[in-house]
Amino acid sequence: MTKFDVSRRGVLKSGAFAGAGVALPTIFTASSAAAFTNEPTGGSVTLGFNVPQTGPYADEGADELRAYELAVEHLNGGGDGGMMNTFSSKALQGSGILGKKVEYVTGDTQTKSDAARASAKSMIEKDGAVMITGGSSSGVAIAVQGLCQEAGVIFMAGLTHSNDTTGKDKKANGFRHFFNAYMSGAALAPVLKNLYGTDRKAYHLTADYTWGWSQEESIKAATEAMGWQTVNTVKTPLAATDFSSYIAPVLNSGADVLVLNHYGGNMVNSLTNAVQFGLRDKQVNGKNFEIVVPLYSRLMAKGAGANVKGIHGSTNWHWTLQDEGSKAFVKSFGTKYGFPPSQAAHTCYVQTLLYADAVERAGSFNPCAVAEALEGYEFDGLGNGPTLYRAEDHQCFKDVLVVRGKENPTSEFDLLEVVEVTPRAQVEYAPDHPMFAGGSLGECNPGA
DSSP states (O other), rough: OBBOOSSSSOOOSTHHHHHHHSSOOOOOOTTTOOSSSSSSSSSEEEEEEEOOSSSTTTTHHHHHHHHHHHHHHHHTTTEEEEGGGSSSSOOOOOOOOBBBBBEEEEEOOOHHHHHHHHHHHHHHHTOOOOOEEEOHHHHHHHHHHHHHHTTTTTEESSOOOOOGGGTTTTOOTEOSOOOOOHHHHHHHHHHHHHOOOOOEEEEEEEEEHHHHHHHHHHHHHHHHTTEEEEEEEEOOOTTTTHHHHHHHGGGGGGOOOEEEEEHHHHHHHHHHHHTTGGGGOEEEEEEEEEEEEEEOOHHHHHHHGGBTTEEEEEOOOOOOOOOOOHHHHHHHHHHHHOOOHHHHHHHHHHHHHHHHHOOOHHHOHHHHHHHHTTTTTOOOOOSSSSSSEOTTTEEEEEEEEEEOOOOSSSTTTTTTTEEEEEOHHHHOOOOOOGOOOSSSOOOOOOOO
């Protein structure tokens, strides 16, 4: 397998197992002479980018790959340096990582946990990846995080929003920059209360996997605490493309709010079906019927088109933010690709820089040294304001955005507007919060 140099065009799918749909035995081998798994010995270091290149989250995956390629370019001294110029840490100098040129391989998670584990395993065992990152599904993230813990490499989670990723399924070798479902509920509830009042009846449609369950639990708790009633909660298959049969019962349920705990193509299709059924024009219980999308992205808004107008949700980051870091990233990404980045692109770019910075500050690629450098690390200049990588659970804490679909967008990218920047303190919680209970961070595994 040839490592992929960022100076070449295109991407390379890693290993024979990249498209596999079955789990493989997780037996890892390392040289007895090596201090840790895949210790770089030559002039380069390989990172593994594991993203959905097919399946319902493929749009997010494509943008993640763009961001990863840009991060590698900046780390190797190419382009304008992007957020390396605004990052509060000045350890990165555009000379690779610890003087080694950064190369990468990629895999297709297919938004399937078994396929994601297989491609990550191939990147570690066949390609020598010292760090794995990526994903746009919490089920995938949790599966790959567990595999990286076993293998003795760092996992820098991409887009994963389930509470479980840094809750009951947290691992010492895993780190998450993206916000979570609890934070969405904490940010959204006060805005929804001001907009729609406390006397509301909500009907939930929920993607039937760890993220959907986590998001439903979080938004239910936050809205019920302010007086809303939950009329019904219905699980929908991740592979569903037509949600008509799930939308129809909402009409006679007595609910006056529909909460779509869906993401990616699922959200585009379910929202489109809801609008086709006339829900946005209905009045129920003497109130205008409302739709809420707890987790939003620009890519989803683009897919749903005019259907997103006026609909509220939360997001991790948005390209219109005016802090210096966000502006630098949008400029770099836009120059390279011709359009603004998504929140998925942002978190993946940032995770790559944070890993590289931790290696530089630790003076070692040893995953336990990297973990120690990230735990309790406070930084700024990467968007979302001052940010903490909490040591107890490896969750980042930062400001969270509440957004809504714009009524009069000026372009295909100008579809969401930020209505509130929720301060970090409002979305923080104790490490032993009940929604994050169970499991143990455990000990870092260097692998060798």
